[in-house]
Amino acid sequence: MIVFPVENHRNREDGSLVYPVYSRRSGGLSIGINLFPDKKVCPFDCPYCEIFPFTTTAKFVVDTLKGELTDVVNNAQRRAVPIRDICFSGNGEPTLSPHFEKALEAARDIQKKAAPEAKLVAITCGAGLLRDEIFSCLQNATASYGLDVWLKLDAGGEAWYRAINRSAIPFDKLIAKIKEFVRRSPATLQTMLCSIGGTLPSDAEEAAWNHLALELAETGNVRQFQLYGKARPSAEDPFAEAAPVSYLEKRAKTLQETLAHGGVEAPVSIYL
Numbered sequence: 528m529i530v531f532p533v534e535n536h537r538n539r540e541d542g543s544l545v546y547p548v549y550s551r552r553s554g555g556l557s558i559g560i561n562l563f564p565d566k567k568v569c570p571f572d573c574p575y576c577e578i579f580p581f582t583t584t585a586k587f588v589v590d591t592l593k594g595e596l597t598d599v600v601n602n603a604q605r606r607a608v609p610i611r612d613i614c615f616s617g618n619g620e621p622t623l624s625p626h627f628e629k630a631l632e633a634a635r636d637i638q639k640k641a642a643p644e645a646k647l648v649a650i651t652c653g654a655g656l657l658r659d660e661i662f663s664c665l666q667n668a669t670a671s672y673g674l675d676v677w678l679k680l681d682a683g684g685e686a687w688y689r690a691i692n693r694s695a696i697p698f699d700k701l702i703a704k705i706k707e708f709v710r711r712s713p714a715t716l717q718t719m720l721c722s723i724g725g726t727l728p729s730d731a732e733e734a735a736w737n738h739l740a741l742e743l744a745e746t747g748n749v750r751q752f753q754l755y756g757k758a759r760p761s762a763e764d765p766f767a768e769a770a771p772v773s774y775l776e777k778r779a780k781t782l783q784e785t786l787a788h789g790g791v792e793a794p795v796s797i798y799l
């Protein structure tokens with residue numbers, strides 16, 4: 528039995544497949560889907576990651592997901608709580624789960640029948656785009672029923688990518704795939720702005736990121752730029768630390784100026 532509502536993300540480390548949260552990103556109730564109930568699985572190792580080390584013996588089973596998601600959706604409907612989105616996120620990179628496509632299909636069925644007002648969202652670091660079948664799956668879902676893909680774009684240059692995402696995936700290879708995806712499909716771009724080891728992104732990194740953001744926005748497919756401050760504890764605190772609000776505001780301003788200079792429009796939001 529899932530207790531509703533849940534006001535934080537902690538129960539995604541106790542084996543739950545579905546975790547309703549009040550999300551600052553969604554501005555309301557977001558129902559998270561966790562494909563990794565037993566341990567974190569992610570090709571990134573962001574120092575600001577909010578998932579604390581854990582293991583359970585829980586297993587992901589699509590039928591269990593269907594049951595839990597139906598319960599949570601029905602519970603929200605009974606309480607007349609609007610559901611903003613049903614969101615693939617959880618303990619790692621959802622697109623790398625062998626169950627991702629089946630789970631997406633199941634969530635789509637439930638959303639269509641029981642919560643048509645909710646958006647279906649997949650949050651991804653982009654690693655899945657390197658697999659042709661996942662690239663196509665996300666592209667098709669976006670085109671056929673408006674899946675909203677929220678792509679991580681923390682760095683504009685390799686040095687900051689190494690510091691903030693610490694992934695073995697080559698930066699150029701990942702960015703090339705992100706560009707290819709955004710050329711073909713709409714996406715929301717998410718960027719964490721925080722200090723790592725006491726250091727904020729350099730001016731050169733900021734310029735490179737703005738340049739990359741402009742290039743992506745020029746496709747006309749960027750739904751929104753979401754700039755995040757670090758708001759929750761992470762296992763490595765205080766290695767990653769929240770940046771001052773003025774820094775996020777400055778980054779939003781220089782992004783808007785870069786977009787305007789390039790003659791491109793795209794919404795920019797800050798989440799503190």
Ligand code: SF4
Pocket residue numbers: 569570571572573575576577578618619620652679
């Ligand atoms: S991409 Fe997300 S899940 Fe993976 S390490 Fe970074 S913050 Fe954590």
